[in-house]
Amino acid sequence: MLPIVFEWHWDIGHFVFMGLFYAALTVIGLGLVVAFRSTMKDLNSGKDPHDLGHH
Amino acid sequence: MSANKGEHRFGMVIDLDKCTGCGACSVACMSENNIGTLLDETDKIRSITWLRVYQIDNGKAFPDTQIAFIPRPCQHCEGSHGHHTPCVSVCPATATDYDETTGIVSQIPTRCIGCRYCVGACPYHARYFNWFDVPWPKGAERGLSPFVSPRMRGVVEKCTFCYHRYQRAKNKAFLEGGSVGEKDYQTACTEACPSGAITFGDLNNPKHKVHELAKNPLAFRLLERLGTNTKVYYVSQRDWVQRKLDNYLAGEKLPVKAAS
Amino acid sequence: MDDSKFWPQGVKRCKPGMFIAWLLLPLALGGWATLSAFLCLYKGLNQTNMNDYFAFGVWIVVDLAIIALGAGAFFTGYLTYVLRRHELKNIINAAVIIGFICYSGAILMLGIDIGQPARGWFGFWHANVHSMLTEVMFCITTYAIVLIVEFVPLILENRQISKVPDLAIFAHHLHRIMIVFAATGTFLSFFHQGSLGGMFGVLYARPFAFRTGYMIWPWTFFLFILSAIASGPSFTTLIVMWTEKMSGRQLTSHSVKMLMGKISGFLLIFYMVLKTADTAYWANVTLPNMGLTMGDLYKQGPYGEWLLWVELGLCGWLPAIMLMFQKVRETYGLLALAMILNCSGAVFNRFVFTIQSLAIPVLPFENFASYLPSWQEWGISAGVIAYGLLLFSLAYRYLPVFPQEAELNK
Numbered sequence: 001m002l003p004i005v006f007e008w009h010w011d012i013g014h015f016v017f018m019g020l021f022y023a024a025l026t027v028i029g030l031g032l033v034v035a036f037r038s039t040m041k042d043l044n045s046g047k048d049p050h051d052l053g054h055h
Numbered sequence: 056m057s058a059n060k061g062e063h064r065f066g067m068v069i070d071l072d073k074c075t076g077c078g079a080c081s082v083a084c085m086s087e088n089n090i091g092t093l094l095d096e097t098d099k100i101r102s103i104t105w106l107r108v109y110q111i112d113n114g115k116a117f118p119d120t121q122i123a124f125i126p127r128p129c130q131h132c133e134g135s136h137g138h139h140t141p142c143v144s145v146c147p148a149t150a151t152d153y154d155e156t157t158g159i160v161s162q163i164p165t166r167c168i169g170c171r172y173c174v175g176a177c178p179y180h181a182r183y184f185n186w187f188d189v190p191w192p193k194g195a196e197r198g199l200s201p202f203v204s205p206r207m208r209g210v211v212e213k214c215t216f217c218y219h220r221y222q223r224a225k226n227k228a229f230l231e232g233g234s235v236g237e238k239d240y241q242t243a244c245t246e247a248c249p250s251g252a253i254t255f256g257d258l259n260n261p262k263h264k265v266h267e268l269a270k271n272p273l274a275f276r277l278l279e280r281l282g283t284n285t286k287v288y289y290v291s292q293r294d295w296v297q298r299k300l301d302n303y304l305a306g307e308k309l310p311v312k313a314a315s
Numbered sequence: 316m317d318d319s320k321f322w323p324q325g326v327k328r329c330k331p332g333m334f335i336a337w338l339l340l341p342l343a344l345g346g347w348a349t350l351s352a353f354l355c356l357y358k359g360l361n362q363t364n365m366n367d368y369f370a371f372g373v374w375i376v377v378d379l380a381i382i383a384l385g386a387g388a389f390f391t392g393y394l395t396y397v398l399r400r401h402e403l404k405n406i407i408n409a410a411v412i413i414g415f416i417c418y419s420g421a422i423l424m425l426g427i428d429i430g431q432p433a434r435g436w437f438g439f440w441h442a443n444v445h446s447m448l449t450e451v452m453f454c455i456t457t458y459a460i461v462l463i464v465e466f467v468p469l470i471l472e473n474r475q476i477s478k479v480p481d482l483a484i485f486a487h488h489l490h491r492i493m494i495v496f497a498a499t500g501t502f503l504s505f506f507h508q509g510s511l512g513g514m515f516g517v518l519y520a521r522p523f524a525f526r527t528g529y530m531i532w533p534w535t536f537f538l539f540i541l542s543a544i545a546s547g548p549s550f551t552t553l554i555v556m557w558t559e560k561m562s563g564r565q566l567t568s569h570s571v572k573m574l575m576g577k578i579s580g581f582l583l584i585f586y587m588v589l590k591t592a593d594t595a596y597w598a599n600v601t602l603p604n605m606g607l608t609m610g611d612l613y614k615q616g617p618y619g620e621w622l623l624w625v626e627l628g629l630c631g632w633l634p635a636i637m638l639m640f641q642k643v644r645e646t647y648g649l650l651a652l653a654m655i656l657n658c659s660g661a662v663f664n665r666f667v668f669t670i671q672s673l674a675i676p677v678l679p680f681e682n683f684a685s686y687l688p689s690w691q692e693w694g695i696s697a698g699v700i701a702y703g704l705l706l707f708s709l710a711y712r713y714l715p716v717f718p719q720e721a722e723l724n725k
Contacts, residue, residue, distance in 0.1 A: 001440050021457065024499055025457065146443055146448075167431065170429050170438075178520040185430070281605060282519060283520050299679050302677075304606055304607070
């Protein structure tokens, strides 16, 4: 899973597999960060949740 | 026969015409590798026998009945390109590995998560899952071999070609100078066989007996057509025995032995 | 005891007493499952009837089946958020909840199925990237995270919870970027539905399961994806229909169900064409190369050719053709029947690949062994279903799952 684990090989298999895995985790993580930050911004500006409109 | 990257390809040649089915190989294997006995061993597909001896017959009625015995250790498949062994390629946790220097398929019980995918992948039933904890009787630990760890419940285990003996032989060779000779590394089953049916050695080394024996036109491997590329060879003069070692379509002849 | 202030805006639910009485069923099944799980964890897998010949049993069948049927979540999500089929917004919430139930249920089950549950994380830490099962583990876990992220805004939309401004705004923002999660989920799901199929297709020493393929992917990789996205939308719709029958309320307009049926039908036709071609190639080329005929693999115990007819005919081509007809999709009962057959076909397929693959001896001198699950194995399987019933019942009662419900039941 990490280069410090001894099964790790710097080969194409690990690049593709782990690369995609960490990319997916990063996207999910960034998505959550964006949602948190937007929430904080709206709260600080005193926005009323009912003004946000429905989705 | 494809070449290994490593210098050794340890393998076995078993002469089925010499095998009497006595089971000494199985017993030797169990005691060498600390294989436990359960309180109830009636369910054979849950008990552990790294080297199982199958009995087969030619399906004919008396007086034409013939029987043969097929000792079946792990076949130590090499697969198509070294590590593409049926079991090694599927293990999610790298708990089983193909050693490129010896050609031995290893098993690391302390790493095994017990998913049993490898058990399903192996067509030889050479892999065994520990369905139970072994109820070692009090004091039994003094009878255990210190060279092989006993396994816990919930993991898979299998024949390792007595890899600890290879390690011991390497240590000896290092201390005394020189290299591991044919006699220095022999599996427990090979030594125990009273009729000399099992021969073990380095298939790559022309000085080892198995090197020649495996080239015998009468030597076949179990389920060779699947492409498992095993390192256990079986020799028999009997046509029906050879046919029983693989699947053939109706009317298909025995495969012609490749000149290798 | 009145819980009506927690109900979604403008809808009615049954009396609390009745609801609790209904919950006794999943709770009772859950008790059975808890006892079974305790025995399996405490005493070990000897509590099951699995053995060295049947290394996988009913648990893996249920696992594969619910993951295939749970594919409604990712595929409907993909159609709704990425391809912007807006009418599917009326059913996407149900699809997400069912997906979450299926995936989390499968993960719980796998935790008991492995011999050393405490070492489950070794599959990640010591990952063998060449194993299809590793891919399954990584994708299922990551996708479960995505499903949680997709489920959370729905929980936050509960009438009382959404009164908290922080949570309401957070739910709004999660919804706003749902396309990101839906796309990630699609990618992850695509690969693990495939790798679940790949798991069997790569078993080159198991002629029943082995398939040739494209590059590193055996044909089963692609077939499992297709059968999952063909049956997933059907399963989601069926659960909605069942909820309608139980609650006596219409939850989505029939046109939404018809659309789901159409999507299922077209994918199923496509799948059946490829699956039939794959079966023919396997029977006529792959197997003879291994010295076997198809007849050799369908003569052991109860595993006869009837399985093939049921899977490909009754539960394959028949629902595929049925769903092609507008008339069938318009009729509530026929649509449900076609969808039941479709889902059964996917379950049959997973069953055959898991159990029959192992049941057929490969060594010519090996004997056929039989397997029937123990009560503990049934208990855990029932537990996953109970978990689904419980979660979906609670979600339906307290969360605004169906946007059309208030309108349709005025």
